[in-house]
Amino acid sequence: MKLGITLAVVFGSLCSSLPLLAHHSFAAEYDSRKTITVHGIVQKVAWVNPHAYVWVDVKDENGKVVTYAFESLSPNALMRGGWTRNSLKAGDEVTVDGYLAKDGKPLADGSIHANSKLITLADGRKVFAGSSADNAEPTK
Amino acid sequence: MVALSFAQDQTGKFGPVGPGAPEQRKDKAPQGPAPKMPDGKPDLSGVWTPNNFFAMGQPSLTPWADALYKERRANLSKDDPEGHCLPAGVPRISPFPMKLVQTPALVIMLEEGNIHSYRQFFLDGRGHPKDLDPLWMGDSVAKWDGDTLVVDTIGFNDKTWLNGQGLPHSDQLHVIERYQRPDLGHLSVDITLDDPKAFTKPHSFNRTYTLLTDWEIHEYVCNEFNVDAEHLVGK
Numbered sequence: 497m498k499l500g501i502t503l504a505v506v507f508g509s510l511c512s513s514l515p516l517l518a519h520h521s522f523a524a525e526y527d528s529r530k531t532i533t534v535h536g537i538v539q540k541v542a543w544v545n546p547h548a549y550v551w552v553d554v555k556d557e558n559g560k561v562v563t564y565a566f567e568s569l570s571p572n573a574l575m576r577g578g579w580t581r582n583s584l585k586a587g588d589e590v591t592v593d594g595y596l597a598k599d600g601k602p603l604a605d606g607s608i609h610a611n612s613k614l615i616t617l618a619d620g621r622k623v624f625a626g627s628s629a630d631n632a633e634p635t636k
Numbered sequence: 637m638v639a640l641s642f643a644q645d646q647t648g649k650f651g652p653v654g655p656g657a658p659e660q661r662k663d664k665a666p667q668g669p670a671p672k673m674p675d676g677k678p679d680l681s682g683v684w685t686p687n688n689f690f691a692m693g694q695p696s697l698t699p700w701a702d703a704l705y706k707e708r709r710a711n712l713s714k715d716d717p718e719g720h721c722l723p724a725g726v727p728r729i730s731p732f733p734m735k736l737v738q739t740p741a742l743v744i745m746l747e748e749g750n751i752h753s754y755r756q757f758f759l760d761g762r763g764h765p766k767d768l769d770p771l772w773m774g775d776s777v778a779k780w781d782g783d784t785l786v787v788d789t790i791g792f793n794d795k796t797w798l799n800g801q802g803l804p805h806s807d808q809l810h811v812i813e814r815y816q817r818p819d820l821g822h823l824s825v826d827i828t829l830d831d832p833k834a835f836t837k838p839h840s841f842n843r844t845y846t847l848l849t850d851w852e853i854h855e856y857v858c859n860e861f862n863v864d865a866e867h868l869v870g871k
Contacts, residue, residue, distance in 0.1 A: 499720045515733075519718055519719060519721075519749070519858065520713075520716060520719030520865075520868055521712050521713035521716055521719060521800065521868065523712040523713070524711070524712040524713055524714035524719070524866050524868045524870045525714075525864055525867050525869070542861060544672060544860045544861040545855075545856050545857050545858050545859075545860055545861065545862075546721065546856070546858045546859045546860075546861070546864070547861070547864070549861065549863075559815060567864070570856060570857075571854070572732060572854035572855075572856055573732075573750065575854065576851070597867055597871050598867075599867055599869045601867065603863055604863070611721070618700060625659075
């Protein structure tokens with residue numbers, strides 16, 4: 497499968513949807529209208545609190561690799577959802593659906609800051625589903 | 637399979653959803669009579685998961701508290717202490733389980749969420765200290781009223797929020813909790829909040845928990861990688 501970015505920024509009303517939240521307010525950190533879907537290779541997984549993070553290397557249209565850092569749920573929540581620290585590994589080919597951070601600022605390591613709601617492996621298995629935001633409070 | 641998440645419903649309340657969420661466990665409560673301590677009192681010990689995350693409802697707020705609440709809502713809860721890995725306070729809960737450990741003179745509550753806070757309910761007849769420092773989790777003394785454990789908590793700071801929406805309280809907050817274990821699998825807590833600075837009248841609600849026999853409380857070290865804090869921008 498060709499690696500590439502599908503970036504869809506949806507400016508629709510999400511008034512009828514239900515935001516999901518983590519230990520922090522989702523709406524204060526991520527923009528529910530800036531949904532993204534990226535396809536790439538897992539660079540690393542951090543099984544840490546308060547949220548697990550998944551870094552994904554993605555080739556853009558010019559072939560340049562950019563890294564996204566996706567916030568997932570907390571390890572205790574992921575564990576009770578049936579996943580472990582080994583459910584997703586460096587080198588795995590994945591498609592990630594998520595949301596971009598509101599402030600548009602990268603994390604300290606330079607990666608693009610986003611929130612994942614679903615990670616799909618190349619064989620179709622879905623892992624780390626149920627993000628801190630399947631839907632979110634519309635930005636006013 | 638969907639992992640446990642928090643959700644915000646149409647009215648802006650937050651809570652857990654999904655097959656791993658506590659409400660999915662309600663029907664799986666073990667059956668049987670409530671266990672007893674050697675002294676005949678109910679033994680509240682166990683790992684408990686909250687059933688009704690939104691039970692607190694909305695107290696009637698004073699103008700001071702109402703203004704603060706509206707400001708926090710307008711900021712989309714960006715300054716929630718819990719988002720900065722500070723204690724969530726009392727009686728706020730996380731959607732994660734808590735563990736009660738009971739001895740004849742002391743009941744200990746260990747929180748999985750709420751940044752691993754603990755509470756001590758002293759059952760040895762002591763009263764509150766006369767000169768309390770403002771505390772994140774308050775000072776709790778307890779006594780038995782029949783089979784009900786009555787926990788009285790004061791001595792709070794005013795830094796914690798009563799829920800993720802930013803419901804305020806002051807340092808005059810007084811929390812009375814009445815814990816009952818009607819059977820093996822259930823815990824029921826009647827909670828009354830009194831705060832003359834924040835509420836126009838005392839506010840009461842009931843919260844229930846289900847006993848978990850196949851889960852332990854899990855480590856949750858909030859400050860391990862809290863990169864969120866500097867990206868909480870609000871509007």
